[in-house]
Amino acid sequence: MNVMEEQSTAGPARWSAPPRPHGPSWRPGPPWWNREDDEARGSRLPWRSTLLLTVLVIVGTHAAALDRQHGRAPLDVFAYALLLVASGALLWRQRHPVPVAFVTSVAATVYLGAGYPYGPVFLTVAVGCFGALVAGRRTAAWTAVGVFWAGHVLVAHWLYRWLPPPGGSAASWGQELVVTAWVVAFVAVAELVRVRREQWARERAERAQAARRRADEERLRIARELHDVLAHSISVINVQAGVGLALLDTDPEQARTALTTIKAASKEALGEVRQVLDTLRTPGDAPRAPAPGLGRLPELVEQAASAGLAVTVEGTAPRLAPAADLAAFRIVQEALTNVVRHSGSRHARVRVETGAGALRLRIDDEGPATGADAGGSGNGLAGMRERAAALGGTIEAGARDDGGFRVLAVLPLRASSEESVERREGR
Incomplete structure (x- = not known):
């Protein structure tokens, strides 16, 4: 699912000053004469x-x-x-x-x-x-x-x-000394003013660059959210639409069930997209609905089951900071979406482990892979890596020796706990 491809494929944007155009007031000459x-x-x-x-x-x-x-x-x-x-x-x-x-x-x-x-x-x-x-x-x-x-x-x-x-x-040379003192004092004051103005200009440029960087990071975050939400939901809709079309004449009741699943998936997708768009319209307000987290894994399992994928969850999710909880949920969601879209297996395992100050998420399927981009080599995998990297974690994804595919995410718990403390203290 390619959503806002240009924002989510690359790493952090690098900003550089745009070239200065040679406008009407540009004049040739040495740099100290005219700029x-x-x-x-x-x-x-x-x-x-x-x-x-x-x-x-x-x-x-x-x-x-x-x-x-x-x-x-x-x-x-x-x-x-x-x-x-x-x-x-x-x-x-x-x-x-x-x-x-x-x-x-x-x-x-x-x-x-x-x-x-x-x-x-x-x-x-x-x-x-x-x-x-x-x-x-x-x-x-x-x-x-x-x-x-x-x-x-x-x-x-x-x-x-x-x-x-x-x-x-x-x-008299005494008069000359007075003139020299005035010249030195004047130059010193002018130099101080120049240095201060350059400092103000640097500070303004740094603030502008920081604002552009924050805007770019927010755009990338919105792109990841939209990709994850739409990729998962539309994958479920696509599978169920195929089932409904295939059974429309032979098994109308099963086709009705598929259409019901499509309605539920589309409604949930619209709700999450609306939540993302609300943050764009009112950037300073808190979201109206809580962000999804690992506590919603059962819902994710039900959605995967409606798409024909049986998911087994092992382990218990710990309490995480909102950002880490959302990242963990999206990583699992994207991994399961890739199984639905790119794997011939109809069964997947999700294992949640904590230890050594880190949360480990492992998503496995038995394969075999189907399609040239099996395993999710596009924006979805890039988005998972960006989410993990933002929290200081890592993502490993690749084919297993037995023909299946594995996604292993490691997210540090220390950063998550520090974020929770900062949020409680209002920092």
Whole structure:
């Protein structure tokens, strides 16, 4: 019975990040210059903050020019143009952080080299390089900061002789230390912000991956449940339908019995399928009916008998946690279904044993096998292995030397008892 084949044939799904498409904002160049994920940042330009910063830089620089700052050159059209370039470039700091970092650095360096008054122009460099660092462009940001700092040192201690204003003097090294301290502090804060943002991004990715993994595991669980329910019930229906058709004319009473069995099997199958679907519609609610377990082995024996298979049960089932109890029941159910579908034997034995901290389920039939996929080599056997593996157990299935077939399941009882304790404690 192939139900949702693609979900139940493989093991646990492996998730990998999808390839990033080269969208319209992709740009060639070295990885530190521009990356393909630039489009992931804000799509709207930061007009308000850029306008506020531009006003602050213009007004602050104008106020500094009124003080003339020990003979610095007065502001002119070129000075205001440099201030507008440095401030206006910040409008694209989210989309193009690397070019903005270099534009602000070069504009501020030229501004200082022209001898204009010190002022908030330093703020444009800080914001531009900060944006590059936070965006992960560390090499570009450090290079832009280095260009500005080196330019400042050259202008303040060597080029001042040939640059305006005339008659200027070298800056003190104490002042240079203060500037260096500010640069180091700014870079340290930017690095901390970058590291924290990367940590948040990793945590979000891990949460998303965990959610996808849980969804995939739940899908596989639903596929196994549907397969086990439908495979068993429809096998019984198929056998009884054949009996009814064969005896419809010669033995109407026996045909009626077969139809009654078909009705009961289909009703039970619909009930279990409805229970599975209810868990999909209300994932947070408890199921309306208890999940089947080894306590329902007598019902399973009766269903197998209605399909013409006599089942002998040996041993007593212990108390198990709900997950282990359901897995054990489904394993026995699938094994008996395979006997009905793929074995010429009309008798099967189910042996239940406990010992050495494990539950052992052994299902045997005498054979011979019928059909190419005798023994249940498809989704049913894969589902049994997945159920056992989820509990830390194992499944062995194969032909016996005498021509029959055996399924041996070993499920650890320790994991089951721990699960029971957790459920009682509400964990």
